[in-house]
Ligand SMILES: C[S@@+](CC[C@H](N)C(=O)[O-])C[C@H]1O[C@@H](n2cnc3c(N)ncnc32)[C@H](O)[C@@H]1O
Ligand SMILES: Nc1nc2[nH]cc(C(=O)O)c2c(=O)[nH]1
Ligand code: SF4
């Protein structure tokens with residue numbers, strides 16, 4: 001990559017954009033709400049069940065002007081979801097300031113594995129055992145969304161829940177490929193531990209992006 005472009009990426013003025021699309025937020029607290037998704041490439045967390053592995057290598061996603069991303073986003077929705085890849089791989093300050101100038105609501109989907117940058121109206125923290133969140137994001141998360149792949153994830157979810165603030169909404173979301181096996185266990189767990197709610201990847205049932 002040319003040095004000038006690398007500098008702009010380092011400043012968050014350009015980002016490796018994988019895709020951007022207008023759809024319905026499928027998961028978590030805002031499920032069912034129309035939103036424009038910005039999927040930024042680059043993630044080295046390495047979840048073996050990740051449903052967007054194509055996002056991992058930032059070098060295959062074209063460095064794209066954050067101003068252009070914002071101008072496009074504003075045409076579609078007043079609610080913007082920044083996801084990836086791991087968006088906090090990059091400095092989100094410039095992108096989110098520009099979205100705020102347009103008075104858009106800005107949500108993030110993040111593992112929290114890298115320092116929290118940017119201004120956010122809604123933070124969905126989805127912690128991963130293999131690269132735990134940075135400490136400072138726990139108090140700021142609006143929802144905690146733990147992916148349940150096997151039985152050990154209930155214990156992990158409880159450990160993570162001790163670290164978030166008291167208003168944070170707690171979700172268990174089945175890992176997609178294990179949903180038939182884990183869903184009955186999640187249902188049982190939430191009935192016994194009603195501080196938790198269930199989140200499903202409803203967009204996959206609806207066959208939308
Ligand atoms: C692809 S990730 C991108 C954002 C960020 N890297 C993260 O993990 O939060 C978006 C959301 O999808 C969840 N997710 C990824 N693969 C999944 C799967 N196979 N089943 C259920 N949820 C999954 C993640 O935990 C996260 O909440
Ligand atoms: N419809 C829809 N809702 C989503 N919520 C979180 C997603 C993500 O990949 O971050 C996602 C996604 O990919 N599609
Ligand atoms: S942190 Fe997110 S994008 Fe990265 S591998 Fe895990 S689920 Fe996929």
Ligand SMILES: [Mg+2]
Pocket residue numbers: 051052
């Ligand atoms: Mg997704």
